[in-house]
Amino acid sequence: xxxxxxxxxxxxxxxxxxxxxxxxxxxxxxxxxxxxxxxxxxxxxxxxxxxxxxxxxxxxxxxxxxxxxxxxxxxxxxxxxxxxxxxxxxxxxxxxxxxxxxxxxxxxxxxxxxxxxxxxxxxxxxxxxxxxxxxxxxxxxxxxxxxxxxxxxxxxxxxxxxxxxxxxxxxxxxxxxxxxxxxxxxxxxxxxxxxxxxxxxxxxxxxxxxxxxxxxxxxxxxxxxxxxxxxxxxxxxxxxxxxxxxxxxxxxx
Numbered sequence: 001x002x003x004x005x006x007x008x009x010x011x012x013x014x015x016x017x018x019x020x021x022x023x024x025x026x027x028x029x030x031x032x033x034x035x036x037x038x039x040x041x042x043x044x045x046x047x048x049x050x051x052x053x054x055x056x057x058x059x060x061x062x063x064x065x066x067x068x069x070x071x072x073x074x075x076x077x078x079x080x081x082x083x084x085x086x087x088x089x090x091x092x093x094x095x096x097x098x099x100x101x102x103x104x105x106x107x108x109x110x111x112x113x114x115x116x117x118x119x120x121x122x123x124x125x126x127x128x129x130x131x132x133x134x135x136x137x138x139x140x141x142x143x144x145x146x147x148x149x150x151x152x153x154x155x156x157x158x159x160x161x162x163x164x165x166x167x168x169x170x171x172x173x174x175x176x177x178x179x180x181x182x183x184x185x186x187x188x189x190x191x192x193x194x195x196x197x198x199x200x201x202x203x204x205x206x207x208x209x210x211x212x213x214x215x216x217x218x219x220x221x222x223x224x225x226x227x228x229x230x231x232x233x234x235x236x237x238x239x240x241x242x243x244x245x246x247x248x249x250x251x252x253x
Contacts, residue, residue: 046070
């Protein structure tokens with residue numbers, strides 16, 4: 001369903017060039033007809049675009065692709081996984097990313113300089129995106145977004161040793177520290193099945209950091225322990241997941 005007719009269409013404008021942001025804002029003001037459009041936030045890079053999409057209620061985000069650091073495509077992967085993601089409309093000077101953009105369920109793909117009628121047409125396409133559908137169709141993320149004390153961190157998936165469920169959060173452990181993810185371990189396992197191996201009902205181990213398995217001294221639950229490369233902590237393998245040890249040996253590691 002479209003945004004309610006009794007309030008403006010809320011839009012975030014994200015571009016690393018201030019003049020480009022100003023031009024888009026001006027075009028949005030020039031639109032006539034219903035609903036009215038309100039620019040609720042601006043962002044000068046991908047990290048800020050993700051932060052504004054996370055903390056500012058919006059119906060759409062006009063997202064530049066060529067930005068330093070996290071580009072628009074990477075930012076969009078994270079944005080569509082938010083609980084209430086805005087619709088993504090890419091704005092770029094290049095048409096080479098069109099296929100990737102629509103794989104990310106973009107509503108539209110506008111080429112610069114953006115024409116008023118094309119912008120009007122793109123905004124008319126907006127339909128709220130179901131978060132579950134967006135996560136299913138978007139490419140796997142390369143970073144986990146973490147919000148801490150008013151700041152947004154990007155934790156590379158490749159740096160995470162394991163993911164462990166603790167109460168309503170999931171702890172992502174890197175060699176430096178722990179981060180809290182407000183995500184389900186089950187959903188993370190589905191999204192990152194190629195990168196992480198379930199060894200316990202509450203734990204996924206990064207395959208790239210898994211050295212092997214060793215027996216536990218006692219014969220209680222978790223007779224096997226997962227050993228990580230250059231890491232002192234060994235993680236228990238539940239009886240239910242003991243098959244991963246056999247598969248690891250059968251596959252030659």
